[in-house]
Amino acid sequence: MKVAVRLRVNGQDTELLVPPYKTVLEILREDLGLTGTKHGCELGECSTCGILVDGKPFLSCLALPLDLEGHEITTIEGLAEGSRPHPLQVTFAELGAAQCGYCTPSMILTAKALLDTDPHPSRAAIQQALAGVLCRCTGYLKIFEAVELAASRHG
Amino acid sequence: MAKTQADELAVVGKSLPKPDAMGKVSGQARFADDLMLPRMLFARILRSPLPHARIRQVDASRARAMPGVQAVLTGEDLPIKYGILPVSQDEEALCSEKVRYVGDPVAAVAATDEWIADAALEAIDVSFEALPSVMSIDEALAQPGEPIHPRGNVHKAVALEFGDTEEGLRSADHTREDVVFFEGNTHLPMEQHAAVAQYGQDGKLTVWSSTQTPHYVHRALGKVLELPMSRIRVIATPNGGGFGGKSDIFAHEIVAAKLAMVTGRPVKITLTREEVFYAHRGRHPVLMKVRTGFRRDGRITAMQFQSFLDGGGYGSYGVASTYYTGALQTATYAIPRYRFEGVRLFTNKPPCGPKRGHGTPQPRFALEVHLDKVADELGLDPVAIRRRNLVQPNSQTVNWLRITSCGLEACMDRVVADSRFLERRTAMPSGRGLGFAVSSYLSGAGTAIYWNDMPHSEVQVKVDRGGGVSVLCGAIDIGQGSDHILAAIVAEVLGVSLQDIQLTTADTDLTPIDLGSYSSRVTFMVGNAAIAAAQRVRQRLAEAAARMLHCESDELSFRGGQVGRRDHPGEAISFAQTVQAAEAGEGLISASGSYTPPKLAGPYKGSGVGPSPAYSFSAAVVEVECDPRTGEVRVPEVWIAHDIGRAINPVLVEGQVEGSVYMALGEALMEEQTFRIGVHKFPSMLEYKSPTTLEMPVVHTSLVESLDPEGPFGAKEAGQGPLLPVIPAIANAVYNALGVRIDEIPITPEKVLRALAQPSRRVGPKGVPRFAFPSPIQAARPPEWEGK
Known part of the structure; x- marks a missing residue:
């Protein structure tokens, strides 16, 4: 059985016919080809699948498509303006904040949600905001610095 | 090239974005599971629910009849055994006669989607005959029932001696013996292992895999599938984290390839997170005994070291792991006489293998807490006792490791000065402590897995x-x-x-x-x-x-x-x-x-593990904050210095150092891979505790550039070495803070509370099991050690 869903992803409306039990994570990756959204556990534990829904961090592995009708979904692919990267993408690259790069899309989106509400966050606020996103490579420190650098460039 | 001045260099030595950085921050990097091919099938593996059992029968007829199921494989389809080491060809991609751990693969399905494949697994009927299982080093040695492998539960026992250590201990002013335990833990890469295979009508097989070792996967596919290597193409996809966890040959890679050959369609397989915990090949649990003789001034006269490794169900890298638990003690300290005895046991748990530091974090923990205890007894401070014994640049260790560049002393000086370790350690407020340790690691194994020229x-x-x-x-x-x-x-x-x-x-x-x-x-x-x-x-x-x-x-x-x-x-x-x-x-x-690395192995059997064209060195001071009411240990600050030879990209080296500190913190305080009758106690990212942003301390990283004469532009390794000193430094800091010795990793709150309540102020193993090691190979010592 399939259901018709209308999702708004990265500013574009898309109509899909999908099994109602297929997660938003699977739909993004398999039906829309947005493989920048990753999966680490598919149980809501690691936040690797993080996207933004109406600007707020959201675990796509725990959501079903009908839940998100009428909401604005942003994935990592929606962050750049054309081929111009978002400032967080630039600072993550500059400071080596992406090692294997697997948690990076979710980490950057979560950081964007923070900067959108708190343009000059303290180190503690950054740590708090990113606490749910696990990274095994970096020890998080370059990530904190990249968020701070992006914030400082924002003026 | 090593001595080129920094100001003559335009790219090397500069903190620049790496070539793959923009692909990773934009989501464009293509990991194995991101690959989608036309007509692709999805595969899943049926795994053993029992830790030790004979397979009586596998009936896949119901699964084969299900709509959407394209192929089912069982053990008889892949009978050829393989393994990463030539001496340990003991694994089957799908077990045919016996399973040896919960999670051992038994059958595999390819279907038009993952849901159908999952449903088909449920329709495969396997009849097992349960066998008594072996869950610990002690049980493996007691050998109650049928051994896990035909030759018994002792996988490998080795013994090496360089100089007369008994004589060295007799002539010492002071000797001490310690027994410590390091629990197993796992890599936990964020990306689950995945592979895609495609078999063309031209008879060529292509396998994309999230692997750290495409060459060895290439070899194993050739062997198990009986295809010439010239018709197999292995493409490693960017690994979403490895840490050693993707450096073995995994059943799912072989299964995907075989299913692609059987069906003529591309096949993808991605492990679930739970499967990744069972795939493992991570840190061995190791029980260790170290006995060392010292002169009054703190100089080592001789050391005897014993390791007992809990290996899990198969060989994997275990022979190398066993030797590694004894190889690098001498790379930091000039030990004139040295004996190493190691034994790896088979148990009915997922096989252990290499995790960051491969076989050396455990003995490094043992050695560095042992030295702190001896320093106390001799009235020396932790820095002084190490200074008395420091390995020198351009020297040869007693077990024939060639030391070239060596910035160990500079690393020590840096962290001791920056943390004001000596001034502060005797005046820490209640519950706070400082700990210190040093280490060394290889810049590449000097011998290949398959010995050749x-x-x-x-x-x-x-x-x-x-x-x-x-x-x-x-x-x-x-x-x-x-x-x-x-x-x-x-x-x-x-x-x-x-x-x-x-x-x-x-x-x-x-x-x-x-x-x-x-x-x-x-x-x-x-x-x-x-x-x-x-x-x-x-x-x-x-x-x-x-x-x-x-x-x-x-x-x-x-x-x-x-x-x-x-x-x-x-x-x-x-x-x-x-x-x-x-x-x-x-x-x-x-x-x-x-x-090709220079031939550096010493003149004795077992000398192939340990030699490297260059060694990195690290030193760390860790500050802890302990709560005696809850037993909780927090780490607010770490000072670490690493001899990198030359930093080809300083920001990337810092990233390796910081990541090593992070991983060490997890291992030291919370991470453990433990089992209840073969079933993982914590097979999820929620239950398997790993540090988050909130646990990460302030880290002061210093890079020491010793310009190695053979390193590229003088460079040495950074990925593994900096993990090593942090774990024992934490243990030493906990002792400084609370006066308790937790001789067992991880240092959990429960253990701290237990130690505080005991008159001995210690938690840790009491002894090692009785085991008849082979009589040691008496290896000649290098000329500079003769007569010492």
């Missing part, structure tokens, strides 16, 4: 008349930055920018070999091969440029995309023009370079 790394460089430079190498970037090493070194030698370099890596059809991203070997070996290849290209370009600029080729500099006369800065031509002139003269300009 061929190079360990090869690089091809080809220049294009438009000025582009193609670099081809089998190395796989697992996040550590190996792509950057390749690109930066070639860019430096040819005087072009990083953006002019095109990399093709880790593709057995297209790229020359690199043995893999393990043993911290890539910077050193790939780097040297890249220098060799780029210098050959440069020489041919220089000859063409010299003709145009009317000078000798050795008067030219390559810099900023220009080739010019060093003494006449105005006289230069562009790099692209140089290529065109050279190409017009002699055709395609390309060259290759190779690196």
